Amino acid sequence: MSTDSRVEVLLKLTDPEVPVPSYQRPGDAGCDLVTTEAAELAPGERAVLPTGVSIALPEGYAAFVHPRSGLAARCGVSLVNAPGTVDAGYRGEIKVIVANLDPREPVRFERFDRIAQLVVQQVEKVRFREVAELPGSERAEGGFGSTGGHAAQQKDYVAVGATGASDLRGQ
Numbered sequence: 001m002s003t004d005s006r007v008e009v010l011l012k013l014t015d016p017e018v019p020v021p022s023y024q025r026p027g028d029a030g031c032d033l034v035t036t037e038a039a040e041l042a043p044g045e046r047a048v049l050p051t052g053v054s055i056a057l058p059e060g061y062a063a064f065v066h067p068r069s070g071l072a073a074r075c076g077v078s079l080v081n082a083p084g085t086v087d088a089g090y091r092g093e094i095k096v097i098v099a100n101l102d103p104r105e106p107v108r109f110e111r112f113d114r115i116a117q118l119v120v121q122q123v124e125k126v127r128f129r130e131v132a133e134l135p136g137s138e139r140a141e142g143g144f145g146s147t148g149g150h151a152a153q154q155k156d157y158v159a160v161g162a163t164g165a166s167d168l169r170g171q
């Protein structure tokens with residue numbers, strides 16, 4: 001009997017030289033994804049980079065493409081859509097939408113540089129039931145800074161379609 005409790009995910013390499021994504025250390029939540037194309041991003045620029053892998057997740061799972069914090073801290077690299085969502089039914093190559101948020105320095109990726117990490121999670125499917133009134137709660141409609149704590153950065157938020165922006169002020 002197998003003692004391996006890990007969830008099996010089918011993987012196809014769309015680039016045969018790509019290393020199979022793996023966890024760097026025990027306890028890591030994400031496996032690193034590499035770019036198969038070299039790219040240079042000017043400050044503020046973005047690119048959709050191929051990873052050379054496609055997967056078939058079991059039903060009830062999704063994979064999330066997360067930024068790598070080292071790249072973010074050192075180079076200002078983030079993902080435009082962080083976290084990117086890979087649906088269980090998606091069979092195409094996983095792509096990573098990187099952005100260079102550094103205001104001054106360009107960033108260069110070489111082929112097989114690790115640019116993101118993939119976190120696989122179980123996801124619930126819900127069935128929406130429409131009601132006239134929602135049950136009460138302590139937070140009620142408070143949001144967008146309603147608990148305070150960042151007065152120095154306080155700004156007025158204008159919600160698209162909102163009639164009264166004051167509802168959304170963080171105070």
Ligand SMILES: O=c1ccn([C@H]2C[C@H](O)[C@@H](COP(=O)(O)OP(=O)(O)OP(=O)(O)O)O2)c(=O)[nH]1
Nearest residue numbers: 065081083084085086087090093094095096097
């Ligand atoms: O960072 C990402 C995000 C998504 N995808 C792939 C897998 C996902 O299943 C598919 C669609 O993504 P999403 O649903 O986020 O995109 P959409 O803009 O809503 O497109 P669609 O209309 O195809 O759902 O694109 C990636 O490869 N990388």
